[in-house]
Amino acid sequence: MITPAEPGSKAGNRATAERWKLLLEKAGHSVSVVTQYHGEACDAFIALHAWRSVGAIRRFRQSWPDKPLIVALTGTDIYLHQQEFPEDTLCSMEEADALIGLHELVAEDIPTRFVGKLVTLYQSAVGPEAYPLPQPAQARAGFGVCVIGHLREEKDSLRAAYAARLLPGDSRIQVWCAGKPHSDDWQRMAEQEMEQNPRFQWLGELEQDEIQQLMANSQLMVISSVMEGGANVVSEACRAGLPVIASDIPGNVGLLGRDYPGYFAVKDERALADLLYRAEQHPDFLATLKTQVSKLEGRFVPEAEQASLEQALNLALQRCSERV
Structure with missing residues (x-):
């Protein structure tokens, strides 16, 4: 999983990455969180931020064209970069086997052709x-x-x-x-x-x-x-x-x-x-x-967020197998 936020950062992307790592590990997966990607082997790739992670997304897709790719959409992706940097942002959406949106109206704000691979995930918090x-x-x-x-x-x-x-x-x-x-x-x-x-x-x-x-x-x-x-x-x-x-x-x-x-x-x-x-x-x-x-x-609640991550992973695996 790649995030633009460095370790120790209190940025939302880093907090999300660390929380998703724990939830996915709890579900039995092995997860590495990185800020740079150089084509290393993995079974699946999750990118936080469509625009900022586009270089890593392209590198992963070139290196591992048959592996599942999940892209999590941030607010700036949807409401800024999609308009300012459409080539890179839409490229990441296009390459993804599954997209994660963090609220229930994301489907109204992205191109219709991507809605079929969108999973809505509500971020969890402590009780x-x-x-x-x-x-x-x-x-x-x-x-x-x-x-x-x-x-x-x-x-x-x-x-x-x-x-x-x-x-x-x-x-x-x-x-x-x-x-x-x-x-x-x-x-x-x-x-x-x-x-x-x-x-x-x-x-x-x-x-x-x-x-x-x-x-x-x-x-x-x-x-x-x-x-x-x-x-x-x-x-x-x-x-x-x-x-x-x-x-x-x-x-x-x-x-x-x-x-x-x-x-x-x-x-x-x-x-x-x-x-x-x-x-x-x-x-x-x-x-x-x-x-x-x-x-x-x-x-x-964390259980709901974990279930949504699993849903996104399963969708990505399914679409990846169909694509291959």
Whole structure:
């Protein structure tokens, strides 16, 4: 399995690769995770990221034309690179014996000819028992809203902070943002926002146990992305029973469902501010969001993710044998 994210990285692709490795090994397979591929022998090849892994995909297909190939589609593959770099991105989709999509609307956003080899896989997360109790001091600090993810353009990482500026004076909302800045510009923007916005705190990059504590301290999570392939942090929120307010992009709707009541238009901080204030001031609305995410909890268990990986592998084997 190849991923563009180096060992030790907290990037989503590395976390996905390591989790899939464990799940596939639990199912009896032997798995190596690499960042470079030079044509080594294997029984099957899984590539995370159609565009970034295209060189390895071409090399594998040239070296082992009769072996099964699975390509996992990221948000940037589907909603950016497919348009900006169609030759390479569509080449990876074409060469794949099976494609993995991380939300249920992916089929609507890729060429129709590829839909027959698409498997929908929901990324799993640990259960509620893994989360600590809220810290009393944080609970007293106000109505906590967490934003979790690397600070970058695709995540629109400061939208909740901008929305918090628009809240009425009686609001006790505090926005806590955790994530590594993608660039020096993002770091400067986060630091400047902290200086100017008393409702906002940037926590930097956190370890997993610190993320879980942050979620436990929060009453709400915001996913403000402009594009997502299916964010694992949504899986984490659903398993933890943490209500979510999300941008109305396919990658969020494809995880939470079309009828979820907590959506706002992309980059619309006014609409986001209204939803945040409604969740803070109206416990029944917050309870509705919590009920909705809790109903989805079973979608994101490890057993379901492992079954989807096996489904993708079996489909790839079947299509590969038919192709040969």
